[in-house]
Amino acid sequence: MNRIEQRFAALRQAGQKGVIIYIGAGDPHLEATRQLALAFDRVGVDVLELGVPFSDPLADGPVNQMAAQRGLASGTTPAGVLDTVAAIRRESQIPIVLYLYYNLIHRMGLERFIERARTAGVDGLLVLDLPPDEDEGYEAAMRAAGLCPIYLIAPTTPDDRIAFIARHAAGFIYYISREGVTGMRDQLADGIGTMTARIRAHTRLPIAIGFGISTPEQARTAAAWGDAVVIGSAVVNRIGQLGPHPDLVPQVSEFVSQLVRAVKAP
Template sequence: MNRIDARFAELRRQGRKGLIVYIGAGDPHLEATRQLALAFERAGVDVLELGVPFSDPLADGLVNQLAAQRGLASGTTPPKVLETVAAIRRESQIPIVLYLYFNLMHRHGVERFIQDAARAGVDGLLVLDLPPEEAEAIEHSMRAAGLHPIYLVAPTTPEPRIELIARRASGFIYYVSREGVTGMQQQLSSTIPAKVALIRAHTSLPIAVGFGISNPEQAQQAAAQADAVVVGSAVVNQIARLGLAPDLVEQVAGFVASLARAVKPNS
């Protein structure tokens, strides 16, 4: 069973919600990425999203754009990200999703990238700029390799397209809770409950809510509406603040643990 499926099945049995955390791979360097992944699992993270650094991250706000720049500056490449995933796998079975742009797959060779990712221990691919209408052959290759294609649903996505995405996705559906790019927000969108209900009408997959969740209070609010909460920029901002500090992993993991306690208060 894919690790994502196994984790969400376990959460359902426990009656708990999931925490998905995003960080930029190679920020500030890949050894920190490996250590953060292991610390996050201990802190209660259910799925790790690793952003593969790219020069033109169009779906990302400033915080994650700068993380991508730092990742590129540290020499992070797609093959090195996969090597880091393989290193994480030697010590952890935390589900891992790569968050990336299609150009990186194309440059590597799409089929080769899928096979290499599966071999390294990746569980899913969230390709930001690959719409499901153009992804059927790639989805087939991913499923054959045991990887889940993860898709986004936005507040502006019309219901017929939600139905299409729900039919094509696997693992979980990522609901982008607001329009625009990634980034921290002062408050959550009031439309989350209605949109999550609309998505649920078309799928039995877990629904994760992200984009803009900045603190434990917001994470708790979002968890009440969805199966999982995604926190990215708020964690990346902690990494940016601490940089090469010797207690980087400890400090960031502490913040992530506070998010996990909010999402899973009885754990």
Template sequence: MSRLQHTFEELKKRGEAALIPFITAGDPSPQRTLELIRTLAAAGADIIELGVPFSDPMADGPTIQAASERALAAGTTLTTVLDMVAQARRELQIPLVLMGYYNPVFRYGVERFARDAVAAGVDGLLLVDLPPEETNEVKPATAAAGLPLITLLAPTTPPERTKRLAAAAEGYIYYVSMTGVTGTQAVAPAAIRDVVVELRTLSPVPVAVGFGISTVADVQAVAEFADAVVVGSALVRIIGEHGSDEALLDKVAAFTESLKQGCKKNNSN
């Protein structure tokens, strides 16, 4: 059983949704990212998504764009990110998922990347700008290496397409709760509940919901019907504001602990 599968199975037994914080790898520095990974794991994160910094992050709002700029300025590359994962994996078993854009993977070499990612301890890959019709550029290599290629679905995905993509999903599905870029709107749980509940019946893997989730109340509301809740921009904002402060890790820990309190389900969904 993979680390992702084990994590979701254990949380299901406890009646909890997974808390998946997102941070940009290398922001504010590679060493600080390692400290943040340790802090998130200790504070109750169940899975961590590490954003691979990219110079043209078109799906991201200003908060995560700025984080990418800081990480790139600190010299972070895809190789750096894989090194971070390998270092973290020496002491932690928390699932680590890379989230980013296809260009860095293409330039690295898809087959080489898939092998190196698994060797480093990466548990999944999410490429936000790779359409499902183009996954044949990546899927043979990730499948051969045993690296789940996570599917993105959104409210604009047509029903038949949703069924087809959900049936073939790996690792977990990342359901984007709204259109637009990250960190610019608040989630509306009631508007997506029925879609996510149905999606969970179509998918062989858990369903995570992200975009617009920034408070404990947001987490509580979404955790009632989703298998996992992703919090990105709100956390990245804390890192951006306190990256050079001694109090950064304490602030991240306190925020993460508060979010995890909202992950306990009150129903049987």
């Protein structure tokens, strides 16, 4: 098992739900990304998702698009993100997933990218625009490297497609709980419980619920339906507001610790 699988196995044994936090790598710079990763580990985050900056992040809403722009402006590249993961690994074993678009992998070369990700200490990839039936050797290369190919399931995904995606996924299933792009919302989407039950009928993988979870209260509610919750835009928004402020890491990690406590409190 890699770190993602180990973490979910430990959560299951402890009867706890997981917290997955997304941030844009290189926002405001890669040293801040490293420091935030270590701080998140200390407050109990279970999996860290690092968004690799890309010029056309079509699955992302305005908050995460701006984070990608700030990451690009700070000079962040895929190679720089991998170097930062390697730096995190010198002090932490927090499971790390790269959230990215396939162009970035294609540019470096599929096998080379996956091998560099493996050696840096990445545990999984979530490639937003690569469905499992168009992977051109991606899944085989990922499994050979011991990395988890993570896939999305949407509220509109039919049962036969859910079963197909689940057969190809590893680590966890990312259930995007609302149609559209990432972003903060005032309330959770309808039908989360019904949809997670449909997904569970086709897989034993953990189900992580994301898109629109913005507050500790929403995180706690969503965690009751899934095995983990994913919070991104609400954290990224705070990073964007603070920028290179000296209190960036303590202020953002305090908000994240509230999310962790909300999900894990008995």
